[in-house]
Amino acid sequence: MCKMVDLTGERFGRLTVISKGNKRLYGKPTWLCRCDCGRLKYAITQSLKNGDVKSCGCLQRETRRKNAINLNEVRIHHGMSDSRIYRIYNNMISRCYRKSSNGYENYGDRGIRVCDEWLGKDGFKNFMEWSFANGYSDKLTIDRIDNNGNYEPKNCKWSTRKEQANNTRATIFLEYNGKSHSLTEWSEITGLSKATIYTRLRKGFSNEKALGYK
Structure with missing residues (x-):
C-alpha cells in the first residue's frame, strides 16, 4: 500500500491543510483543511490536487452571487418595464443566470452568458439601443448566430421564429x-x-x- 503523502501546511485555493482528517469520503482518507473564511472542510488528496475543491464552499457561493443578476437593479427608470423588448431582455438574463428559469439548462447551465455591455445599471439601455439600430421589430426575436456563443452584439441578430428554429442545436x-x-x-x-x-x-x-x- 502506498504511503499517504503528508499535505499538512500546504495550500490549495482558499484551503490550508491543518491535519489528517478523522473521517473518510468516498471510502478514502481525508485531510482537515481550514478555509480563508475560517470554516473547516474535509477533502481527499485527489480533490485537493486536481483543484476540484478550492474552498469550504464559500467560493462557489460568491461566484453564484456574482453571476446572479439582480433584475430589480437592472430595472432602471427607462419607462419600458411593460414593453415587449424589456420582456425579451428580462428573459435573456433569466435563462442565463437563474437556475429556476425555464430553459436554464440550455443556456446558463451550458455556460452561455450575457456580455458586460448588456448587464448592470445601463445594461437594458445599451441592449435597447443596439436592438433598434439592428433591425428590431415586434415580429422578430433575439437570436444568436453561433448557438454555442454568448449574448453579445457581434453574435446576436433579430430573426423570424422560422429562422431561429433553423438555428437550434436540435435542427436537422x-x-x-x-x-x-x-x-x-x-x-x-x-x-x-x-x-x-x-x-x-x-x-x-x-x-x-x-x-x-x-
Whole structure:
C-alpha cells in the first residue's frame, strides 16, 4: 500500500491543510483543511490536487452571487418595464443566470452568458439601443448566430421564429442534389410534413427517398 503523502501546511485555493482528517469520503482518507473564511472542510488528496475543491464552499457561493443578476437593479427608470423588448431582455438574463428559469439548462447551465455591455445599471439601455439600430421589430426575436456563443452584439441578430428554429442545436439539415436545408425548409419545398420526412429518415430511407424524389 502506498504511503499517504503528508499535505499538512500546504495550500490549495482558499484551503490550508491543518491535519489528517478523522473521517473518510468516498471510502478514502481525508485531510482537515481550514478555509480563508475560517470554516473547516474535509477533502481527499485527489480533490485537493486536481483543484476540484478550492474552498469550504464559500467560493462557489460568491461566484453564484456574482453571476446572479439582480433584475430589480437592472430595472432602471427607462419607462419600458411593460414593453415587449424589456420582456425579451428580462428573459435573456433569466435563462442565463437563474437556475429556476425555464430553459436554464440550455443556456446558463451550458455556460452561455450575457456580455458586460448588456448587464448592470445601463445594461437594458445599451441592449435597447443596439436592438433598434439592428433591425428590431415586434415580429422578430433575439437570436444568436453561433448557438454555442454568448449574448453579445457581434453574435446576436433579430430573426423570424422560422429562422431561429433553423438555428437550434436540435435542427436537422438534409443535403440533396447539392442543396442543404432544414426539415422545415424541405417540408415547404416538397409539400411533405416534417413528421413524414423525419419518420422516413428514422426508418433508414436515403435523403432522396425521404424527400419523395424517388
